[in-house]
Amino acid sequence: MAEQVRMVDIYIMGRHYQVPEGLTIMTALEYCGYRMIRGCGCRAGFCGACATVFNFKNDPQLRYDLACQKTIEQDMYLVQIPFFPSAKALYNxxxxxxxxxxxxxxxxxxxxxxxxxxxxxxxxxxxxxxxxxxxxxxxxxxxxxxxxxxxxxxxxxxxxxxxxxxxxxxxxxxxxxxxxxxAPTSKHLEDRLAEIETGKFDAELEELKNMSQDKLRRRYAERDIEPAY
Amino acid sequence: MYPTYMKESIRKVEATRERRLKETFPRITEEEKTSLLQKFHPDFIKEGMRELLVGSNKGERTPNEMADVLEGNSRINPDKIDLDKIDYDVDVLVIGGGGAGASAALLAQENGATVLLTTKLRLGDANTVGAQAGTQAADRPNDSLAIHYLDTMGGGRFTNIPELVEVLVKDAPSVIKWLETLGVNWDKNPDGSMHELSGGGASRLRLHSARDYTGLEEMRVLRDEVKNRKIDYLEFSPTIELIMDNKGQIGGAILVNLETNELSLVRAKAVVMATGGTGRLHIQGFPTTNHYGATADGLVLAYRVGAKLIFMDTMQYHPTGAAYPLQILGQLVTEKVRTLGAQLVNVDGEQFIMPLEPRDVVASANIRECQERHKGIETPSGEVGVWLDSPMIDIIGGEGTIARQLPAMVRQFSRFNIDIIKEPMLVYPTLHYQNGGIKINTNGATIVPGLFAAGECEGGVHGRNRLIGNSTLDIFVFGRRAGRAAAQYAKEVKLGTLTLDHVRQWQAELKQAGLAELRPISPLLLPNYARQPYDYLPDYTKQILTVGQIKVA
The missing domain is CATH 1.10.1060.10 (Alpha-helical ferredoxin)
Known part of the structure; x- marks a missing residue:
C-alpha cells in the first residue's frame, strides 16, 4: 500500500512546518528536528511530563492535552510546557x-x-x-x-x-x-505479616532454596493453579 | 477506528467468542516451552548478540545495542576534572528517581544518612509509572511465600538466584503494608481484604493493584514522601561517571545538567544505582514500553568501575504491545487485560496459546502465530499483530468491569475511536524489561565497595524471565534494602583520596582492544528521535565539540 503520505500543516511556536499525518504532537516535534529534554517522559500517557497547550490558526480557543497521546491536526499551533511552578504543602x-x-x-x-x-x-x-x-x-x-x-x-x-x-x-x-x-484494613495482610514474623515459612523456603533443580522443576510442574476468575 | 478489512477479522473473533468463553486452551509442557522459545524468542536470534570484548563480563554475550554502550567511551576527560571542587558532600547518593531510587532515598534517610537523589528527567519519570497491572505479594490465606517462590523460579526458568528470590517473597507483604501506610490506595473489597488478581505464571491470585494505574499510584505517593521528608533531589542531572577513591571504594559521582552542560561533583560514601531499564536502546529494532530515559546508563557506569553484570543476554518482550494504531505502537497493553479474562486469538478468531503462560512464552507464541503460521493481521502501515479479545472481560466479570478495572486502557484506545469494551485490541510483542543487570547480594551490594543497586538495573532476582507484578515488588524490596544497607555502610567507611584513574584505565583498555574509535560515547542519556538535518559541518567544527555534551551523541 504505497499511498502518498498526506502532509499536515502545523505551527511550532509560531513557525510553519509540514509533517506527515498520523504523528502525535511529540513525534511531530521530533520530526521537525526538536530533541526533547523537558516535556517528555513515559511517552505513553502516564507520567504527565508532556502537558501541552494548543489552538488552531483560525480558532483561538485554547485546548489541552498530553503531547505523547494527541494526534496532530491541520493548522494546529503548539508548544510544550517545560515547567510550571506550583505550591505543595509539606506534611508528616x-x-x-x-x-x-x-x-x-x-x-x-x-x-x-x-x-x-x-x-x-x-x-x-x-x-x-x-x-x-x-x-x-x-x-x-x-x-x-x-x-x-x-x-x-x-x-x-x-x-x-x-x-x-x-x-x-x-x-x-x-x-x-x-x-x-x-480505607478499611486488610486482615489477611496483617495475619500474614504476623506469620512471617514468627518464622512460619522459613523452613519451607529453606528447603526450596536447597532443592535440586530437577526436584524443583517437578514441584513447579505439579503445583495446583487457582482459577483466574 | 479499524479499517474495513480489519473489521472483517473482528467479525470472526466475535463469531467464535461464545464458544471460546467455555474453552480453556491447555498449558504447554516444559519441553514445548523450550522449543517454542528457542525458535521464536528474540533472545535466541544469534545475530542479535555478540561477545563483550572488554570489562568484567568479557567473553559473555549481550545484545549488540547493549554491547555498544557497555563498551562505550567516557564523556569526560579525567585530566580536566578538579576533584577538589566538590559541590555536594553526602553520605548516600541515589542515582535514579523511580520507585527503587525513591525507596532507597527514604530508607537511607530513615537510617541516619544525609541523602542526595539525582535523576535524569523529573523525579518520578521512570518505568514505575507505566507499570499498570500490580504488585505481587503472597498474603492471601491460600497462598504462601513458598508458592510465590516457586512461581518466580519457574517463571525465570529456574535460573534466578535463590537468596534474592527468598527475600523478594519474604519482604513482599511488608512492602504492601509500607506502601499503604504511606497512603497508597489499593483495590480492596468492601470488608477491607485486598482485591487480588491472577497473572501470567502466577498460580495464585496475588496481584495488588490500583485500577490499572498501579505504578503511577505507587510513584505519586513515594515522590510526595521524598518531598515531604525534604530529601534533596536534582532533576535533569544524570550521572555521567562514578568517582572512586584510592582504596578501590566508591567515592561519588559526576553529574551533568542536561540543559546547560554544567558539571556537578558529588562526594558520597555510598552510591545506590537505581537507573532502571534499557528499552530505549531498541534492542533488535523493537519498539518499547519504556520511558524516555531508559538507556542502561547505570549498567554502563557500574561496568566501568568493575561491577559484574548477570543475565545480560536476556530481555523481556512483553507479549502485548499495541500494534495499532500507529500513534501508540509498542505501548503497553497491560497483562491485566488477560488476567481479567481476555484471550489471544488469530485472524480467524481462534486461540493459539493459554493467555496466562509466562511472558516469554506468550510473546514467542504471538511471534510464531504471525511469522510462521501467517495467522496475524496486518495493519495499513505494515505492522502485524494478533487480537486481544477484551470484550470477553465484561461478559465474564459483568458489565462495567472494563471501565472500572482498566480506565487507562479504555482512555488510551478511545482517543483513536477504538472502544475496547466492544472491540478487541491488536497486539504484538514489545521490548519491556531488562531481566538481568548488576549483580547484587540480598542487601543490594555489588562487588564494588560502596556501590549498591536496586530495581530494574540489577539482575538475578528474575533469572531469565520476570513475572508480572514482580518488578514493582523488586523496586521496593531492593530499593529499601539497598537504602538501608548504604546508610549503614556509610557510617563505617573511611573514604580515601578521590580519583578518576578507573576512567583512564578504561580508556586505555578500549584503545588496546582497538575499540576507542569504533564505539560511541556512553552513557547514552537520551535516545535521539529528532530528525537530523543533513551533515553540513566542516571537520574542524566536529573536533572542537567537547565530549560531555549530549549533542555529540
Missing part, C-alpha cells in the same frame, strides 16, 4: 488527620475556588476536577480520592486556575489520607 502523614479541616489547614486557599470549571475543561484525563475540589471543600476525602484517581499530575489544572490553586496536589493529599486512614 503520621501527624495529620483525615478530615476536611486538615485539608483546609494545609491548603487554605482552597476556599478561594469559585467554581469556574476551567480546571475540568483543562484536564487531559477528562477528570471532574472542579467537582473533586468541591468535595475537598466539603471534607469528603473518599470522594476526592475516587474522582481524582486517574490523575497523572501533569499540572495543567494548576497552570490554568485563575485563583492559583493546585488541584492535583490537593487531590494527592486526599488520596494519601484515604489510603492511610480511611
Amino acid at each position: 502523614l503520621e501527624e495529620v488527620e483525615a478530615t476536611g479541616e486538615q485539608v483546609l489547614t494545609l491548603y487554605p486557599d482552597l476556599v478561594k475556588c469559585f467554581g469556574c470549571n476551567t480546571c475540568t475543561k483543562t484536564c487531559p484525563q477528562e477528570l471532574e476536577v472542579m467537582w473533586f475540589m468541591s468535595d475537598a471543600l466539603r471534607g469528603d476525602i473518599r470522594e476526592v480520592a475516587n474522582k481524582s484517581f486517574d490523575c497523572v499530575m501533569c499540572g495543567l489544572c494548576a497552570a490554568r486556575c485563575p485563583q492559583g490553586l493546585v488541584p492535583y496536589n490537593i487531590a494527592l493529599l486526599c488520596r494519601r489520607l484515604y489510603g492511610r486512614y480511611l
Whole structure:
C-alpha cells in the first residue's frame, strides 16, 4: 500500500512546518528536528511530563492535552510546557488527620475556588476536577480520592486556575489520607505479616532454596493453579 | 477506528467468542516451552548478540545495542576534572528517581544518612509509572511465600538466584503494608481484604493493584514522601561517571545538567544505582514500553568501575504491545487485560496459546502465530499483530468491569475511536524489561565497595524471565534494602583520596582492544528521535565539540 503520505500543516511556536499525518504532537516535534529534554517522559500517557497547550490558526480557543497521546491536526499551533511552578504543602502523614479541616489547614486557599470549571475543561484525563475540589471543600476525602484517581499530575489544572490553586496536589493529599486512614484494613495482610514474623515459612523456603533443580522443576510442574476468575 | 478489512477479522473473533468463553486452551509442557522459545524468542536470534570484548563480563554475550554502550567511551576527560571542587558532600547518593531510587532515598534517610537523589528527567519519570497491572505479594490465606517462590523460579526458568528470590517473597507483604501506610490506595473489597488478581505464571491470585494505574499510584505517593521528608533531589542531572577513591571504594559521582552542560561533583560514601531499564536502546529494532530515559546508563557506569553484570543476554518482550494504531505502537497493553479474562486469538478468531503462560512464552507464541503460521493481521502501515479479545472481560466479570478495572486502557484506545469494551485490541510483542543487570547480594551490594543497586538495573532476582507484578515488588524490596544497607555502610567507611584513574584505565583498555574509535560515547542519556538535518559541518567544527555534551551523541 504505497499511498502518498498526506502532509499536515502545523505551527511550532509560531513557525510553519509540514509533517506527515498520523504523528502525535511529540513525534511531530521530533520530526521537525526538536530533541526533547523537558516535556517528555513515559511517552505513553502516564507520567504527565508532556502537558501541552494548543489552538488552531483560525480558532483561538485554547485546548489541552498530553503531547505523547494527541494526534496532530491541520493548522494546529503548539508548544510544550517545560515547567510550571506550583505550591505543595509539606506534611508528616503520621501527624495529620483525615478530615476536611486538615485539608483546609494545609491548603487554605482552597476556599478561594469559585467554581469556574476551567480546571475540568483543562484536564487531559477528562477528570471532574472542579467537582473533586468541591468535595475537598466539603471534607469528603473518599470522594476526592475516587474522582481524582486517574490523575497523572501533569499540572495543567494548576497552570490554568485563575485563583492559583493546585488541584492535583490537593487531590494527592486526599488520596494519601484515604489510603492511610480511611480505607478499611486488610486482615489477611496483617495475619500474614504476623506469620512471617514468627518464622512460619522459613523452613519451607529453606528447603526450596536447597532443592535440586530437577526436584524443583517437578514441584513447579505439579503445583495446583487457582482459577483466574 | 479499524479499517474495513480489519473489521472483517473482528467479525470472526466475535463469531467464535461464545464458544471460546467455555474453552480453556491447555498449558504447554516444559519441553514445548523450550522449543517454542528457542525458535521464536528474540533472545535466541544469534545475530542479535555478540561477545563483550572488554570489562568484567568479557567473553559473555549481550545484545549488540547493549554491547555498544557497555563498551562505550567516557564523556569526560579525567585530566580536566578538579576533584577538589566538590559541590555536594553526602553520605548516600541515589542515582535514579523511580520507585527503587525513591525507596532507597527514604530508607537511607530513615537510617541516619544525609541523602542526595539525582535523576535524569523529573523525579518520578521512570518505568514505575507505566507499570499498570500490580504488585505481587503472597498474603492471601491460600497462598504462601513458598508458592510465590516457586512461581518466580519457574517463571525465570529456574535460573534466578535463590537468596534474592527468598527475600523478594519474604519482604513482599511488608512492602504492601509500607506502601499503604504511606497512603497508597489499593483495590480492596468492601470488608477491607485486598482485591487480588491472577497473572501470567502466577498460580495464585496475588496481584495488588490500583485500577490499572498501579505504578503511577505507587510513584505519586513515594515522590510526595521524598518531598515531604525534604530529601534533596536534582532533576535533569544524570550521572555521567562514578568517582572512586584510592582504596578501590566508591567515592561519588559526576553529574551533568542536561540543559546547560554544567558539571556537578558529588562526594558520597555510598552510591545506590537505581537507573532502571534499557528499552530505549531498541534492542533488535523493537519498539518499547519504556520511558524516555531508559538507556542502561547505570549498567554502563557500574561496568566501568568493575561491577559484574548477570543475565545480560536476556530481555523481556512483553507479549502485548499495541500494534495499532500507529500513534501508540509498542505501548503497553497491560497483562491485566488477560488476567481479567481476555484471550489471544488469530485472524480467524481462534486461540493459539493459554493467555496466562509466562511472558516469554506468550510473546514467542504471538511471534510464531504471525511469522510462521501467517495467522496475524496486518495493519495499513505494515505492522502485524494478533487480537486481544477484551470484550470477553465484561461478559465474564459483568458489565462495567472494563471501565472500572482498566480506565487507562479504555482512555488510551478511545482517543483513536477504538472502544475496547466492544472491540478487541491488536497486539504484538514489545521490548519491556531488562531481566538481568548488576549483580547484587540480598542487601543490594555489588562487588564494588560502596556501590549498591536496586530495581530494574540489577539482575538475578528474575533469572531469565520476570513475572508480572514482580518488578514493582523488586523496586521496593531492593530499593529499601539497598537504602538501608548504604546508610549503614556509610557510617563505617573511611573514604580515601578521590580519583578518576578507573576512567583512564578504561580508556586505555578500549584503545588496546582497538575499540576507542569504533564505539560511541556512553552513557547514552537520551535516545535521539529528532530528525537530523543533513551533515553540513566542516571537520574542524566536529573536533572542537567537547565530549560531555549530549549533542555529540
